Amino acid sequence: MIGPTAPRVRRITRPDVILRGEEVGAGPTFLLLHAGGERxxxxxxxxxxxxxAGYRCVAFDQRGHGDSEGSARTLSACAEDVAAMVHTEPPASVVVGASLGGLAAIAALAxxxxxARVAGLVLVDVVPCLEPSRVRRFLASVGPLGAHTELVEDTxxxxxxxxxxxxxxxLPLLLVHGGNGSSLTDEDIDQLLHLAPHTTVxxxxxxxxxxxxxxxxxLAQAVIATTAAWR
Incomplete structure (x- = not known):
């Protein structure tokens, strides 16, 4: 018998790709969206x-990553995948998106x-206030863009x-950002707070x-402490 803490295989068939993932745990749901180049x-x-802590977690490989099919060339395609994920989850799920995952989540929430099916959004070291030249410099500093160049430019x-x-x-918003080597500046955070003053940082x-x-x-403790009252 598979217990609540044993990973369970997930699969979503999209019109052009199959997304593969897993879920673990039981309770209120977190949908976890990884960064570009991750799994x-x-x-x-x-x-x-x-x-x-009593939660259920669901994580998929984004298209063109890990075990999922296809290639990630546009943010809209990633956002449509996120929307499909949300619609397979119970209402009042909390979406947690790191970098690309956070931006795809924002686009999906349009x-x-x-x-209507999401209780709140957690952005992990990413904001929608993107300054192109600085983003390109940062991404180049952490590794070659390679196959993701088209996606970066579209985003x-x-x-x-x-x-x-x-x-x-x-919706309630939480921004969790790194203290050392983060991609974000104080100005980025201020711009997010200007757009969404109710954001917790x-x-x-x-x-x-x-x-x-x-x-x-x-990261998990910060998410639990802030989102417990969202659902």
Whole structure:
């Protein structure tokens, strides 16, 4: 028998790709969206803390990543995948998106039908206020863009729309950002607070851009502490 803490295989068939993932735990749901170039397994240590606290975690490989099919070339395709994920989950799920995952979540939440099924959004070291030259420099500093160049440029082009959607969101928002080596500046955070003044901001010491890797326990604890009242 598979217990509540044993991973269970998930699969979503989209018109052009199959998305593969897993779920673990039982209770209120967190949908975990990884960063570009990552895989769903990055959430493993975070999920352990969340499951121990009585939550259920669902994580898919985004298209063109890990075990999922296809290629990630446009933000809208990733956002449509996120929408499909949300519609397979119970109402009042909390979406947690790191970097690309956070931006795809914002784009997906432009749809009222998606928003209606979500209790709140956690952005992990990402904001919709994207300054193209600085984003390109940062991404180049952490590794070659390679196959993701087209997706990066398309996402940067969507920045005005992402800001508009964020400003119109009536959902609770949490920004968790790294304290060391983060991709964000104080100005970025101020711009997010200008768009969505109700955002809660939590820094994580000892973490860079990939907080799920650097400080998974602190990330999970910050998410639990802030989102408990959202559902």
């Amino acid at each position: 769903r397994q990055v959430w493993g240590p975070v999920s352990e803390v969340l499951v121990d 749809d009222p039908a998606v928003r 940067l082009a969507q920045a005005p729309r992402l800001r508009q959607v964020t400003a119109e969101l009536d 939590r820094p994580i010491r000892g973490a860079g851009h990939l907080i799920a890797r650097d400080q998974p326990v602190a």
